[in-house]
Every structure is written in C-alpha cells, then in structure tokens.
Amino acid sequence: MKNSNTIIDKAILTIDIESKAIANLKKLINIDFEKAVNFIFNSKGRVIITGIGKSAIIANKIVATMNSTGTPAIFMHAADAIHGDLGNIQEDDIVICISKSGNTPEIKVLVPLIKNYGNKIIALTGNPNSFLATNADFLLNCEVEKEACPNNLAPTTSTTAQLVMGDALAICLLDLRDFTSKDFAKYHPGGALGKRLYLRVSDLISNHEMPLVTSNTNIKDVIIEISKKRLGATAVIDNQKISGMITDGDIRRMLEKNDNISKLQAKDIMSLSPKTLNVDAMAIDALNTLENFGITQILVLNDEKKYVGIIHLHDLIKEGIF
Incomplete structure (x- = not known):
C-alpha cells in the first residue's frame, strides 16, 4: 500500500501536467479559431458536435455549454452517425468533430460523408497532421505533450484540453451574441442557479x-x-x-x-x-x-x-x- 505522501505527490503531478497543457493552448489559438467562431456566429444552422469514446463525452459537455449560452447545439455519436444518425445534420449545420488522434476508423468514414453533404467541418484534435485535421475547414489544435496517465494511455490531459477549447469556443460565441445574465436565466429556470437569476x-x-x-x-x-x-x-x-x-x-x-x-x-x-x-x-x-x-x-x-x-x-x- 502506498503512503499518503506518494498519493498526494501523484495528485499534484497530475494537476501540474494538465495545467501546463492548458496554459500551452494559448499558443495554439490562431486565425482558424477566429474564423471558426465567426462562421458559427454567422451561420443560420446549428452546431452538431461528434466524437467517439472519451471525446464523445467531452462533446456532450460542450453541447450542453453551448445550448445554455445561446448557441443551439446537438450531440451526434460518431459511431451512430454512420448507422442512421447522419439524418440529424441539416443543410446549414456546422459539424465539430472531436478526436485526439484524428485518425480513428469512425472519423475516417464520417468526415467524407459530411463533406458530401456540403456542411463545414471544424476539427478539434490533438494531431494537426491527422486525416481529420487535413480534411476539415477549420482546425482547433488541442495538441498536448503527454497524458497525465503514467502509461501515457488513458485520455486525461487530452480530454481536458478538448474541454477547455470547447469552453473557449462557447464563451467567444456568448460574447459575440451579447448574451447577458437575463438571457442565461431563460435557459436555467430551475434550481438555485435559476432562482438567483430570475427570482425577485x-x-x-x-x-x-x-x-x-x-x-x-x-x-x-x-x-x-x-x-x-x-x-x-x-x-x-x-x-x-x-x-x-x-x-x-x-x-x-x-x-x-x-x-x-x-x-x-x-x-x-x-x-x-x-x-x-x-x-x-x-x-x-x-x-x-x-x-x-x-x-x-x-x-x-x-x-x-x-x-x-x-x-x-x-x-x-x-x-x-x-
């Protein structure tokens, strides 16, 4: 059994690794990020966010954040998409594909299908040279040096970076929409948070x-x-x-x-x-x-x-x- 100091040290190391990766994301914000934000803002459609595995979980969270801050969004699982859920995508919708490697089999099948529909693709990936990155219209680079997992296998740092990049995207859109606390209250009428915003x-x-x-x-x-x-x-x-x-x-x-x-x-x-x-x-x-x-x-x-x-x-x- 490991002593408490070892456990505490490992926890601090995990936080250090992830916080450094998040700080490094600032260097990866570029003109493509700005173009992606403006394209979503000026679009008449919704944002469809897709991924597989842990990236799908992050996609769900980004969808929730966007919906609550004025940007209509829908989650579409990458595996389900190629088995019927592509019907979710409408003519003016924008698709954000989330994948650390950008080379998973599902993504390689899905991306060409979306492009055939004529929809724009925003790649949110940790591999700027991947199939997803090179075939997307906009690239949001979430590259990380290593996972917090000591085996560099379990998605930890990479999913945190994806989540933060998604938050940055949502907040920039919120700002462009002049989204206020009154607007926020419309989408959060329940619970203590909602009451703080609308109860008089x-x-x-x-x-x-x-x-x-x-x-x-x-x-x-x-x-x-x-x-x-x-x-x-x-x-x-x-x-x-x-x-x-x-x-x-x-x-x-x-x-x-x-x-x-x-x-x-x-x-x-x-x-x-x-x-x-x-x-x-x-x-x-x-x-x-x-x-x-x-x-x-x-x-x-x-x-x-x-x-x-x-x-x-x-x-x-x-x-x-x-």
Whole structure:
C-alpha cells in the first residue's frame, strides 16, 4: 500500500501536467479559431458536435455549454452517425468533430460523408497532421505533450484540453451574441442557479403579512405584532412613511437595559435608518444587502417608497438562494 505522501505527490503531478497543457493552448489559438467562431456566429444552422469514446463525452459537455449560452447545439455519436444518425445534420449545420488522434476508423468514414453533404467541418484534435485535421475547414489544435496517465494511455490531459477549447469556443460565441445574465436565466429556470437569476423580491413577499406599528405603539403591542407576523421584525410607519424598524434583536437589547418596559414605545427602541430594497429588485440583491450589512431582515418598498413587506434571510434560505 502506498503512503499518503506518494498519493498526494501523484495528485499534484497530475494537476501540474494538465495545467501546463492548458496554459500551452494559448499558443495554439490562431486565425482558424477566429474564423471558426465567426462562421458559427454567422451561420443560420446549428452546431452538431461528434466524437467517439472519451471525446464523445467531452462533446456532450460542450453541447450542453453551448445550448445554455445561446448557441443551439446537438450531440451526434460518431459511431451512430454512420448507422442512421447522419439524418440529424441539416443543410446549414456546422459539424465539430472531436478526436485526439484524428485518425480513428469512425472519423475516417464520417468526415467524407459530411463533406458530401456540403456542411463545414471544424476539427478539434490533438494531431494537426491527422486525416481529420487535413480534411476539415477549420482546425482547433488541442495538441498536448503527454497524458497525465503514467502509461501515457488513458485520455486525461487530452480530454481536458478538448474541454477547455470547447469552453473557449462557447464563451467567444456568448460574447459575440451579447448574451447577458437575463438571457442565461431563460435557459436555467430551475434550481438555485435559476432562482438567483430570475427570482425577485416581489416573489418572496407575495404570501407574507406586513408587520407594522406606529412610533407611539407601546412595547407590548410591538412584541405581539412581531410574534404574530413571524418575520422577526416590524416596520414603524407614521403618516404612510417609514419612521424606523424594530427587530427581535432590538427587543432583546431593550430587555437587557430596562427592568420596567410598561412606558416604553416603539420610537424608544426603533432603528431610525433601516435598510430598504425595491420590490422589483432581484432576490440575489436582497441576499447581498443582508450579507454586506450583517442583518437578517430588510424592508421592501414599492416605486412610490411605500412599505409593502419584509424580506427575511430565511426566505432566501428556503428558496435555496443562500
């Protein structure tokens, strides 16, 4: 059994080998890369990405990245392509073929068929002298010195390079399309990520009651209002304007300082300058405000600066945003 130092050293060596290969990709980005990006951007068709073995797995990931960033893409397995899946390719589609060697039997059969269809081919390969590279319209060179595998056999460094080159392609296309976080939200409506992009403060307060008291409300009634509305705080409103805010923390501090609270009113313990947020703000903005000021509640106002509710940190945790 190998000792822990050997394991750690091997892990660090693997990362070193792959990180050096990725850094070297910068030297391989050339005019062909630029032409490929512009061709995809100006195309009316989709991007069909194909490969076999580990390259097929990388192709699937690049397809997912492109689809989520505004470039329509479809995965087509190289082996299945020559057994019927070539029907996926439409007239204006562009085909990206991924292959480390660029000389696999499936690729050698597939490339001429695609060219007969009249579709452009982008080669993403680690062998710039391969059959794929020399027969493609654009070459994205992903050449690596060696695999991280000690036998230089298992695809490791090479597939990492393919993935990074695919990311570079997708991000350049994203930039050309002026793809914003709002566009991103359209494709990611589910999960915590989607909620960060589309959920608004108005969505979180829609089912809430609105705890409120006036400056002259006695402390007993303030405590009852906070407890009843279960948001850990209440707004203090006078003449339809915010005078302040009282939280559970304010109540605790008051009890620590005063033995007799019967004569105290809301104005005696309220915070005079509570943090506020517009009802149309993004929920993630509410989270950032709470974190920046180290608070757990924030008052919500409409466009007329009228009080419409309270956002609590628990609301954001419940939605998976925190």
